[in-house]
Amino acid sequence: MSNLVVVKKKIGKFKKTITVPGDKSLSIRWVLFASLSNGTSKAKNLLMSEDVLAALEAIKKLGIKIIVNKKECKVFGKGIDGYKFKKKLVLDAQNSGTLGRLILGLLVNSTEPIKLIGDKSLSKRDFKRVTDPLSKFGVKFKLRNRNFLPLKIYGSHSLKPIKYNENKGSAQCKSAIIFAAMRTNGTTIIKAKKSRNHTELLCKYLKLPISIKSSKNFDKIKIKKVKKINSLNYNIPSDISSSAFFIVLTALSNKSELVIKNVNVNPSRIGIITILKKMGIKIIFKNQKIYKGEKKADIKVLGAKNIKAINCPPKLNSGAIDEFLVIFLVAAKAKGVSYFRNLDELNQKESPRLKWAEKILTNLGVKTITTNDSIKIYGNPNLNLDLDKKITIKNYLKDHRVFMTSLIAALSFGGKWTIHDKDSINTSFPNFLKIIEDLKK
Template structure:
């Protein structure tokens, strides 16, 4: 436990910062670098606990991975050289590691057991396990493999044509990764577009992958070839500071080299729709994923309704968007976000409780929340529930509260943003 007390902040925030590397892309860079033949160099890698779980998993499979600060070197002969792990694989709190690795392990001719911490052990895995079972993998675990720990007997998969029943890039990616280890063509159909980092990176590593409308197809025809990967700044991490600049009077803040993949930029769209002042300077030098510098100025905001197809593009940003909404005039409605209840904690309940403790007028709905603004926040105690995004939301709230904000535990912040409090101090000093 690491309780933190944050004093009220009475000044504008300003400056230029660079947020850590994108968590989703960092995971996928390690996965595909390990599946590829040759030497892959990953720069601006997210040096967080979740991404390290993926590195540890592939080391246990026999892949040589060296890491120095934010640079990762991967030397692999491809999946044909993988070995059966000698011990169960521990995924900590990383849902991304768990779901994506299940796709890999389903295709390997090994017996593997995987497990996680108490929080991850409560998160559903059947959305991934079910299609992988249809491909021929064998799983065993609580509720027929819906919860960790899970044992996998992989190999001898058959291709599948699968329509996603949930809006989940993790499910899509797990099936596509399994498809790399399957004879024939595996096809995923997503009715609503989700983040497409997997498809982009598959192409970069030379996979036989094709995308047409909402259909993504992959085969095992091509041996993946190692390539260098630059990981852009994580827009989910940037969101906390984008919101900070938007709600603290007279603030101006620039975040450099942030990923601007259109499947992830819902937070920018919401800021603009609410009347926020946002400008973007694109970085044309980085080709794989679009990146750029984002500058946000303080401005008066108006409440809006957030729902439908935009939700997958900002699902991880909804806790900090809820804080943003407390400072917007009028009512903000967040709907179609029932997935929030299946994150590290029930984020709908945690956000409503935390912001209510600070004086916000907010109520939970089955699939979202309603926030009534503009409301001054008084300060108070916030329980993070060991969820990094709840802890960081509470920390940003201290920039506009009248009294101290006390967060029960901030250790979870290391999962996605180890230097968060250093950057917070930088822009407020």
């Protein structure tokens, strides 16, 4: 079976309503919280991607029973101290930075050394940003070349609370510290640069001993030892990061209209909405509700005729970090020069995404000026490729977002595209191509 996709023509105008799968960040966090709870937790609309399946497999190896069927997933939690730490235990985070980094916070009291491994891509990503703060609790680590997977964690029985300044805006780092603090006597204090706050919202919903004071750029988070976590039944809202590809496809398709149902629109995640609205894209939230601490809504998007360039405020970066690749496609069709800066975090993802943005835009014939942490995009409102213009996308470390962005570019701007490694989407969005086909009908 071929592992590539060939796109030979642009998408026609469409007017559709779609549903995308459950939010990946919430799905993985639900698995971890459920594994620590007292009793049975059930989830509907759990994202059944490789990253989430890896999370389920990891807690299974820690002695937690799981039952999965088409309708729901059940996790039979054994309490905050319910993990079984077997000898020579190896946990595989596969491609998931969220799982790999967060689960370390839950292993800080392990009674046996545990080895954490990942795939080729994850093994190139920085784990020191998490092991450094976790070491302050009294945990020991051995990492490959001091930064990378595979690593070994040596848990401690005399964990001590810490004070930590998290200044990268990494939700994964912040969450790992929160999970470790749950196992620690005393109060841990984190001064965290603004980033997605799903872990804190779940802690608050579950009435765990956490307090948060927000200022303009930072949150001050205090966490005390957790004695008990109640079971958590959760109907997981749809993923804004997955929705982003269809939002952009619609925006770039004049006279098209799309509604995406029941999407997680947590304010820390909707940087893409704010940015696209500033660029003149019409986006409306309908049926807004608060569900277990998270905001959700139906998102309506209209195709845009005139797109404005943007000098993107860096304060919006953390809320759009996973969506910048597709945002850059909108900038490619804007009138004027768009400028995005302070984006070094983009190169800490599954692939060096800023470099891949430059490659994709260059293939489109769009001029860019790229540095290690910024990109200027010289937009062309009449951007349209010749039918016989051939573009090949491959060797991108199987980064799912590079694959999906390339496909959106092909459908939006034309040309003849050959995009390799379509199985890369299995990490986050297995039915992406099926939804694309539904939009083309």
